[in-house]
Amino acid sequence: MALHIYDTATRGVREFQPVRSGTASIYLCGATVQAVPHIGHVRSGVNYDVLRRWLSFQGNDVLFVRNVTDIDDKILAKATAAGRPWWEWAETHERAFDSAYDSLGCLPPSYSPRATGHVTQMVELMRRLIDAGHAYARNGDVYFDVRSFPDYGALSGQRMDDVQQGETAATGKRDHRDFTLWKSAKPGEPSWPTPWGAGRPGWHLECSAMATTYLGGEFDIHGGGIDLIFPHHENERAQSNAAGDGFARYWPHNAWITMAGEKMSKSLGNVVSIPAMLERVRAPELRYYMVAPHYRSTIEYSEAALAEAVSAYRRIESFLHRVAGRLGSVEPGALCAEFTEAMDDDLGTPKALATVHNAVREGNAALDSSDDAAALGAAASVRAMTGVLGLDPLSDKWSDSSTVDNAPRQALSTLVDELLEERQRARAERDFALADTVRDRLTSAGIAVEDTPDGPLWTLKDG
Template identity: 50%
Template structure:
């Protein structure tokens, strides 16, 4: 067994082994909760949910940290007189939590808020000042990028070639994989900066900002910069060195570059592997509010079954750009229907007297996930096993059918895509299914009676009415069974 991951810093696939045998440590940049989640947020969170599940299978324990940035320029800007920034942040955090849970994303081991780690951030800033890599100026504190020769190591850029990233207009934010947009407006201020590429570690209090968004510090009242938050929180919960740092590809620069620089300049080894997920586009266009294609998670989940959404967002390779269209969800729904139909058919045919067979994960499935989390290839194994299982049922090969049923359940369970899992059922669905079952069974009885009476015209009418409703009948020695067309 060799797990390989694409390390963004190395720009190559690397064999992965946790620093501590049997225990993987992961830190993933979570959302800035200035507004509700978009579909790109769910794709990013799902990519690392899938990775976490597979690493837990391979190595055992996974400590998974996903932070919440609850103090930020945009959080303050979106607050109102009737909803202060901290109330807005909490309400939006709850929206993210609900959306994550809806598509089966496992809760993190810890989910720290930035505002709960201010002392740790100040301690880290103090270490950087003492080491000569940061300086105070007019109430702010900046990281001195030219004092650290390794700055640019993550994205392989030289300092002189870097251009400070402007902050886009908030009304036309075009979020990428994580919704981040580059440095905040305050980072672009020239208040005491020695170099325009230097970035804020601490931001001095401003008169137009709320008094409760200010903390005391050795450099004057203020609040932390964005980048220092993740360095401090990852160190607090995982220590000075941990296995994997994850996030959207749009976070590589400047956010992750700055994290790496400030942590290593302070003497921490920091992340051993850097893993980034790809962007989300809609109709081959990057999501943008001005283009009207900014998909909100709540809107998508209101229109589509959550399991379908999970399949559609997870079926592409995590590093690829995912282009979402209505067909993406239709294809996911059809794929899940094929899996569900096989599971129901196999369970019905095999019954409680299923033969005892030895079955584990197919080797090809495990090899696909070992190779940089190859979910598309793993799903191909799932569907091939479904086809083989249906073939075994057709041939009456009960051992092979039972083995396929077990394998499909285990593979889809690891991916969080098992239609038979109770988490994907609710009381409403159960009541609707029971009502439909009663109606269809009544028609099946009527059809059987018509055939027994040799009233072929009536039997055909009933058959056609059932088929027109998208229902397939399967006649077998133990009776007639129905399923929705996949």
């Protein structure tokens, strides 16, 4: 089975057939960089990172473009309120997003275009729309004429007559449902010159301009959160199709992470920032939490569920450490067939992880029965499968050796090994009181000791 992916436009799963065979082009609506990212924002990044990795793994040459909206009402308002230049405000938060994506193991995009760098392309797109009779200028604003495009509403399933109202601010519209392509300059606000007057981009226009600039008039996948279906993606599609571009072939949308049943928003005060979370759990554990449910299912955030994700991830991790400790290095091997099948079915990560856990159990059993070949095979498979999900505990990104300073670790290792030798001597002499005292000392220092057939193994607790 080839990859099948959900398409909001058709309300169903369809086989992925790229515009150009052997390549995959993805445009993801990235952040409006007006505040620090929370876990909801990063879920989108992580979900599409998994899609991108899966397409790459299957041999596609993937182009992954994730934009940055670096000019909009909120950025201007917040920067003004903070007494800072708008461009500094945007840049500061863009860095915060980049850092959050990176810390969760999202591969960097092929390119991350900024809205302010693509005014030329936006002007050209407006020119085409006006020439074709799909847009009009009024007092320096430029609007898309919704009634000129009969297919408007097809993506989101909206019926024209039932759309309650459009953007509130605009005044020069022919129809209240028309949306703004370009906003005329207001005193004190940044602006760029156009044939219709100075102004700044309307939100929807920039994505069409940037997507087609880098991915072509027709490309494969356009993603984002479910809230973007209407009006943002509806409008993007309308303006691009009206201009004569085929635009995106597939429109998947990821669901929310909610808090106590409500979407996260700063006004509700229920935002969990990424740095705050990473003080409590390790990055791959948080990533596991976001990858384990299906991307189209709402995640109801809870401490207990997060703790379960931590346990589940550690089960996988400790299996790989077990095998590596006993049998030496483990290289990524072949995927289980069920894993491929699950991933091909609209990125069925829950089933895919079930496959991983089955392999872990079988691998542990093989280890217990000293079937080294089977254990190694299972471990290789687990590395490959978790690698596709960006969760491979032995990858350079997540293995402890790459994140912990080597010299301190060496020093610690020397001291711990001496204590463990002392404990082993005590055990050999059946002086268990002394042995347990040594173990208790290590435990209280945050070092867990496990006895294995190959001798004691120590790990730092709570990574």
